[in-house]
Amino acid sequence: MDYVNAPGRNHLFVPGPVNIPESVLRAMNRNNEDYRSPAIPAMTKALLEDVKKIFKTTSGTPFMIPTTGTGAWESALTNTLSPGDRIVSFLIGQFSLLWIDQQQRLKFNVDVVESDWGCGADLEVLESKLAADSSHTIKAICIVHNETATGVTNDLSKVRKLLDDYRHPALLLVDGVSSICALDFRMDEWGVDVALTGSQKALSLPTGMGIVCASPKALEATKTAKSVRVFFDWSDYLKFYKMGTYWPYTPSIQLLYGLRAALDLLFEEGLDNVIERHNRLGNATRLAVEAWGLKNCTQKEEWFSNTVTAVVVPPYIDGAEIVKRAWKRYNMSLGLGLNKVAGKVFRIGHLGNLNELQLLGCLAGVEMILKDVGYPVKLGSGVAAASAYLQNNIPLIPSRI
């Protein structure tokens, strides 16, 4: 079982699943419990209230579904739309591609807006489509907030502005899998109708809980949405919410306690401080990449992602070889380039419960690997660039002042 042992900690820098804090591991280290005892509904009620905070919503209704991000996607689509509905969906990388694939297989009429991988959603095309859609045939806009494959963050406030400018009633469905709890996300302010994330991303939990949050407008849409759904049907949850027992089927007791501990950590640090920490980690990583003389897959600064950086390697190097060596020699897990950028990039995930010295260890490792594979990096250069920035920007730890 543990046949891949290596000395010391694994350096986990894939953009999910991410490192689980010790206090969360502790909270989950427990026997099963009867989910019909009074303890679980009481805890669930508080969790549902608190989980809204990570979406920055007061009017939304959250669902904590025993599934992954893929299931959360399906839940968002099938509860609000009907087969044949026209939806505009942005293809900017592997995860938006997979969501589009799902949309098509769920029989929606998907209007794909493609960008080069490394670019953000093409909002000019969106604008032209909205302008041309006075009859409101577009039922939803589907957008990935942060494309994990390329490290591209879209500006959701601009999408909302376009919808508002054209007074377009389309639903705004957002994949926040690699953004929520790490990047600035404002469900109510940006008029997001369905937002979703997965437990194994910035929440720093194990995989297994897809958290979906629906606006009142999204809940209204469920009444006419004809997509077939049972496991992912919000109405079952709502029925049990009303009864006060909360769960239409068995939840993972361990993930509930884990979520409680994870939220406690996030709130203790302060959600804005968490976002600022991710900003620091993102900046530091990009400074290192620049110092190495390498390019960020992300084409423009406005799209830079603070949760994952896809680093473009020179043509004579295979990105997959970097990931392989990280694993085989340095006990480090980096992300592969996927699909169109396979081999062309490797990815550094910098999200979740992570601090600056952990990142600097990773960057030092990447430097050695680059040298291993024949790239003429100056060892220490990336760490130096990142450190120079971090040394000026890391705050004192509030609990230790």
Added chain:
Amino acid sequence: MDYVNAPGRNHLFVPGPVNIPESVLRAMNRNNEDYRSPAIPAMTKALLEDVKKIFKTTSGTPFMIPTTGTGAWESALTNTLSPGDRIVSFLIGQFSLLWIDQQQRLKFNVDVVESDWGCGADLEVLESKLAADSSHTIKAICIVHNETATGVTNDLSKVRKLLDDYRHPALLLVDGVSSICALDFRMDEWGVDVALTGSQKALSLPTGMGIVCASPKALEATKTAKSVRVFFDWSDYLKFYKMGTYWPYTPSIQLLYGLRAALDLLFEEGLDNVIERHNRLGNATRLAVEAWGLKNCTQKEEWFSNTVTAVVVPPYIDGAEIVKRAWKRYNMSLGLGLNKVAGKVFRIGHLGNLNELQLLGCLAGVEMILKDVGYPVKLGSGVAAASAYLQNNIPLIPSRI
């Protein structure tokens, strides 16, 4: 969070989620890992091979889906059937009712065969339907092996025999949620086409993994099954099985290691010994119920369940009050009566990683509760009856001889 503390261990006797063995808790007490590292596919491959053993199949193809039993049901149905397909489904209690509800919402043409709650599936009705169906309009038979709400176990070999007798090609879909790993189950021998279970039942894991196993005939059926499916689509798994990376989306690393540990325990004990142990626990419970002068909700011996016993209370007692007192006074979790038998029964779950002295502690507790609520039980009577049987039947622990 732990505001319901009570001294000592919680006595968990709901029919799921069940007690997790310490070695399984240990195996799951770990950080996340990159599921694309070589470690996870290697482990997954071995798990898929070993998981077949709990279904007693060599020809089946298993899928370990990040979902619950409800999701596993949906996976079984949508991968093999098309909307409008006629299916025969047995209604014998709350869980078969919920499955039928799902079948109807998934737009199948459900031919419901109802029995009194406490009785097994009405196979005479099935026979007449099969006899009448020379044109093979019935596409599938859906049956719950063990109805958790009433403690009724159906004889699947008889269902198979009827299908064979009438040379009927209908698929046989079986909910084995509260049976597999506890009751005798033989996928290949009984010609089961899809069998499924959930991790939190006899496997003694946390909730979060639905395990579905498909026969070659079921896999063949996927090619023509028109039900819309993405998250639950087996074809995505099969694609990744072929590639050797195994996971179309992120699995719970912790549940994989937990499953490894759970299977190791089951195989060490021996699956037949596990089944025999559940037989002992079931017999002992039934002897206690008899000694108390109470009735088993299960109407005939042939349907007695070895994983859960629903005990009928006298009309002047509310079954829910028994469950409430168990929790409030004895730190014990019993199962409520559901729907038609709400208040009329309480349930003792006796499945999973459980031994005889744990059960006797539970039975002693039930006796005190019965007295608490005004039933004239003779304290010690149930324990005495159960002990007399157990003392003759408990084997030595092989690892300690």
Added chain:
Amino acid sequence: MDYVNAPGRNHLFVPGPVNIPESVLRAMNRNNEDYRSPAIPAMTKALLEDVKKIFKTTSGTPFMIPTTGTGAWESALTNTLSPGDRIVSFLIGQFSLLWIDQQQRLKFNVDVVESDWGCGADLEVLESKLAADSSHTIKAICIVHNETATGVTNDLSKVRKLLDDYRHPALLLVDGVSSICALDFRMDEWGVDVALTGSQKALSLPTGMGIVCASPKALEATKTAKSVRVFFDWSDYLKFYKMGTYWPYTPSIQLLYGLRAALDLLFEEGLDNVIERHNRLGNATRLAVEAWGLKNCTQKEEWFSNTVTAVVVPPYIDGAEIVKRAWKRYNMSLGLGLNKVAGKVFRIGHLGNLNELQLLGCLAGVEMILKDVGYPVKLGSGVAAASAYLQNNIPLIPSRI
């Protein structure tokens, strides 16, 4: 490593080490920490304050030593006495015997007062010795509060009364290993000078922390005590207490967090309720023993122990065989008879974080074992007797009302 696997929970009914509550296991499930960081002294300070409560002292000074009960004994003796000092020590069972052996090897002049095993300390002999000792040659009285080998609890208030009656200045050193946190213990009220316990007993922690509490008079005695001591020397602790760093050498971080969790549980339940719970468990056990027609090793009711019951077996039965069968057939751990009572008794430990249904499971198991080994027990009889008492006496769980 786990080659003695058996299905279900081990039923741990030795009188220590005892069952660890899940919340304590969780608290200890953590990496090492720098014990010189500000976190550990802050926690230690609070622990030292709280630990006094389990001794019921406000004037005592506690020491949490990385050792076992045997080390705690040595610490109590060497810090307060000089070689050659006359001490009166009561021999009433194996653990008092071992302490006396230690006292002799530490070169004290031990005046042994022996009782039959099963009887308490002979206070009449003590009285005569005190009466005869007008010159105060007796420097200390050493007494085991609860003799774990025979299940005998001594009345410490009587010892104090005798010392007071004779205005005798001897120190009163008390082994509270199997009593503190389970039996009524009042350090200040009873004028105990040194009291001690071990973490693996009623505190329900792993082994590894010996907790010793010294009265002001005991601390004063250290100034003249000439016994050689370094590791066990309280003065090193006192020096670090004064500096505010608390630890002269490295403590177990895990045990500190575990102790915090254990104390939290005890205080939440209420120390008096904990003692009353042990009283219930003791009474229930004794009623079962009586119902079986067996004798308690403890000769008089005034000495009955609420933490352990030594059950006398008929001459034709070997007590060790009962313990062996418990382990080999029922996954239960009982205590052996030791030394003089080897083979003649087996012991049921009923201390620590334990509830009534756990005990009833144990008693049901003992009944089957008795039958296994040829004793004509009426199955269910002990459980019935215990249940009849418990059903009248178990309170509602406060957190669940």
Added chain:
Amino acid sequence: MDYVNAPGRNHLFVPGPVNIPESVLRAMNRNNEDYRSPAIPAMTKALLEDVKKIFKTTSGTPFMIPTTGTGAWESALTNTLSPGDRIVSFLIGQFSLLWIDQQQRLKFNVDVVESDWGCGADLEVLESKLAADSSHTIKAICIVHNETATGVTNDLSKVRKLLDDYRHPALLLVDGVSSICALDFRMDEWGVDVALTGSQKALSLPTGMGIVCASPKALEATKTAKSVRVFFDWSDYLKFYKMGTYWPYTPSIQLLYGLRAALDLLFEEGLDNVIERHNRLGNATRLAVEAWGLKNCTQKEEWFSNTVTAVVVPPYIDGAEIVKRAWKRYNMSLGLGLNKVAGKVFRIGHLGNLNELQLLGCLAGVEMILKDVGYPVKLGSGVAAASAYLQNNIPLIPSRI
């Protein structure tokens, strides 16, 4: 309890207690067990056999004592020596000083050989003492293999050679607390009579087990050693070894399972590879220190320690301030300078289950802290120097090739 929370992992670089590997944490995450069941002696027997390997002895007898390093010291001394015995003891830093303090308080006649802090044991003085001691008044040589306070490793083979050259029968007692399992240590080859270590050092366990290993000559010496001892008396262990029950008093079940897991990890990596890994970590650290323009407290290369580096800070900087900032700003734990070198050095522990990228994260952190406190370090310089060396020297991970 967790009031000092900070995002991400704590970077633990004190020279003990050190990071515990996850597999060891898992192994210890368990309930108590009856240490008199057949399981524990069987495990203990194997552990005693395996523990000899970390001392590189086949003739030694190990004792696993529930204590710390300080207790292990006391055990080594009191079992082999008598009060008044002349012993030669080297004072080279805070930990050798503390041992000498213990030796004096245990009433030995300690012949202290002092060196400047930062230097190794003065073997010339030893030679002159041996030369002058034809009557063999010296009963033992006490030496700390690796002085944790200054990062100085003594060459034990030279001590042995001197004893052999002078045919001197003095016992050789070695504190291997911060060396064994990390530095080359050869009990049999070097004729060490008592060697000892603590669980929380290179074994990477929690604190609580002092492991002492005695040569046949040391065991022989116990027969005449008159030092008073009970808790630390090896003869009690030997008595229980002979009986096959192994434990004179209750061991920590959790530490036994933890030790099993820790040894398994060490043996899987290979003890020589472990030592070589520490050599890499030591070299890398020293190269960084040099690149920063700072001095190693260790005066000569022959004494360089591969488990801890004490870094001398310029006079205008307080070493304690560096440690404080590491904790308050970077979630890193470094070691303080102690006693004579307080404020003058800070220490980087690099022992135990640790890998290169973890160390580089630490070094990057130290650079930022140095800048924080006003030292004109070139950020990245130390990491660059260390990386240049490591990139050439890190082997592939055998389990992943």
